[in-house]
Amino acid sequence: MLRRIVRHESRLLASDRLAVVVALLFGVMLVAAAANGASWALTQSTGRATLAAEQDQRYTKARAEVAAAAVTAAAAAAEPAWGPANPSYLGSFVGRYVAQAPAPLAALAVGQSDLYTGYSKVNARTREAFVAGDQTENPLLLKVGQFDLAFALLYLYPLFVLALCYDLTSGERDDGTLRLVVSQPVALGTVVVGKLLARAAVVLAPAAIAPLLALWFVGQPLDADALTRLATWTVAVAAYGLLWFALAVAVNAAGRSPEWNALTLSGLWLILVVMSPAAINAVVSAWYPVPSRVEFVNAARAATDEARVEGSRVLGRFIEEHPEFSVAGDAMKNASVLQAARDDEIARMVAPVVTRFESQLARQHAAVAVLRFLSPAALLQSVLVDAAGTGFERYRHFFAQVDVYHRTWREYFQPLLFANTSLTPAVYDRLPAFIYSEERVGAVVARTALPVLGLTAAGLLLLVVGLRRFRAYPVAAG
Numbered sequence: 001m002l003r004r005i006v007r008h009e010s011r012l013l014a015s016d017r018l019a020v021v022v023a024l025l026f027g028v029m030l031v032a033a034a035a036n037g038a039s040w041a042l043t044q045s046t047g048r049a050t051l052a053a054e055q056d057q058r059y060t061k062a063r064a065e066v067a068a069a070a071v072t073a074a075a076a077a078a079e080p081a082w083g084p085a086n087p088s089y090l091g092s093f094v095g096r097y098v099a100q101a102p103a104p105l106a107a108l109a110v111g112q113s114d115l116y117t118g119y120s121k122v123n124a125r126t127r128e129a130f131v132a133g134d135q136t137e138n139p140l141l142l143k144v145g146q147f148d149l150a151f152a153l154l155y156l157y158p159l160f161v162l163a164l165c166y167d168l169t170s171g172e173r174d175d176g177t178l179r180l181v182v183s184q185p186v187a188l189g190t191v192v193v194g195k196l197l198a199r200a201a202v203v204l205a206p207a208a209i210a211p212l213l214a215l216w217f218v219g220q221p222l223d224a225d226a227l228t229r230l231a232t233w234t235v236a237v238a239a240y241g242l243l244w245f246a247l248a249v250a251v252n253a254a255g256r257s258p259e260w261n262a263l264t265l266s267g268l269w270l271i272l273v274v275m276s277p278a279a280i281n282a283v284v285s286a287w288y289p290v291p292s293r294v295e296f297v298n299a300a301r302a303a304t305d306e307a308r309v310e311g312s313r314v315l316g317r318f319i320e321e322h323p324e325f326s327v328a329g330d331a332m333k334n335a336s337v338l339q340a341a342r343d344d345e346i347a348r349m350v351a352p353v354v355t356r357f358e359s360q361l362a363r364q365h366a367a368v369a370v371l372r373f374l375s376p377a378a379l380l381q382s383v384l385v386d387a388a389g390t391g392f393e394r395y396r397h398f399f400a401q402v403d404v405y406h407r408t409w410r411e412y413f414q415p416l417l418f419a420n421t422s423l424t425p426a427v428y429d430r431l432p433a434f435i436y437s438e439e440r441v442g443a444v445v446a447r448t449a450l451p452v453l454g455l456t457a458a459g460l461l462l463l464v465v466g467l468r469r470f471r472a473y474p475v476a477a478g
Helices: 002-015 017-073 087-094 139-144 149-165 170-175 177-182 188-218 224-252 258-287 293-309 311-321 335-374 376-388 392-419 425-429 441-472
Strands: 096-099 119-122
Touching: 002 017, 002 188, 017 087, 017 096, 017 149, 017 188, 017 425, 087 392, 096 392, 119 392, 149 188, 149 224, 149 258, 149 376, 170 177, 170 258, 177 188, 188 224, 188 441, 224 258, 224 376, 224 441, 258 335, 258 376, 335 376, 335 392, 335 441, 376 392, 376 441
Parallel strands: none
Antiparallel strands: 096 119
């Protein structure tokens, strides 16, 4: 009987202009979102490849210049001129850009990839002295977010579900056909489930196909890790859809008019999708405010001024703390030694601001991890960006490796900087290499399991409650 109801509802939906328009509009939105997300992913990937190629070309040219100078001069200069042979030029000024591998499913969700660049410049100075690669972005676009599949599924997907389900039974009740339906040997709950299954196919099918389309746009190979991430994404989207279908059933079970159902469901969408995530962000920001960028800049400027004024004291303490380095000539005349001493002093003075920022940021993320269960949209967003590889955790995994590589780079160059002798081609050949290690996909599944279970449990509970309420549903207009 259920199969017959589903077939009958499918035929009715195919002849319903509103349902056809909703399905076509949803499909067009998903294709546009997939294309936009794929375009962003290709731009990111191309930019990193171009950066790597330009860097390799720059280093090859610099090494050739050093080799040519060594042949013609037959000896390294005691005090190298500013250029490829100068350790300060190579280690601190040029440095090295290190990049994260493109996100496995970057075409599906921009996530935080427009905030965290995914590449960083490393040099021989302290962490406070080297900066991440700059990007020029519209600040309003950064605040609103990109139009990608994650955006479409978070905001538009529920609207299309509600457009199809706001009038499951009330219209048939008002025109008298519902009484004829339930006069047959079939329960009203079974009829409702059949209607849901027919409508679910209209939105779930394109929602499942669109990610594959986006990955095809960018030529993403689907290896085991990518398939696991895609499966996580698909299950989360299905759980989110279940929740909204169940919510529609619960509202329809109240036995009110189609207009009342539509207004109520629209209000719930506004609260759960728009207002609650904004409220969570506002509450967390108020509970755990982070130091502003201005505060950090002011602290760094004050520390820089003090380090310059107290040059000899700062230098003396630095040399005392680093007896492993042998400084060539007069330390006060060695610009590299002075800079290293000042950098260490600046890092020491701004450390309280940095520590407070990192501590408050960690508290914010911990609070959001709990409060997101108050909003299905916040739950889904956390899963989608994590599955796509554009969430905060993957970037934290990358920047932890950058910190390790930064220490390695400094340890390699500091003896060269303090010796203040010309570089040789062998120095270029032994430069530390950065090799990005991708996070385990098992960690992604573990992080997303609880939110997906939360969405599924909430959807099933609402569905059971709604179907039970349909037992007392008035099948005739009162």
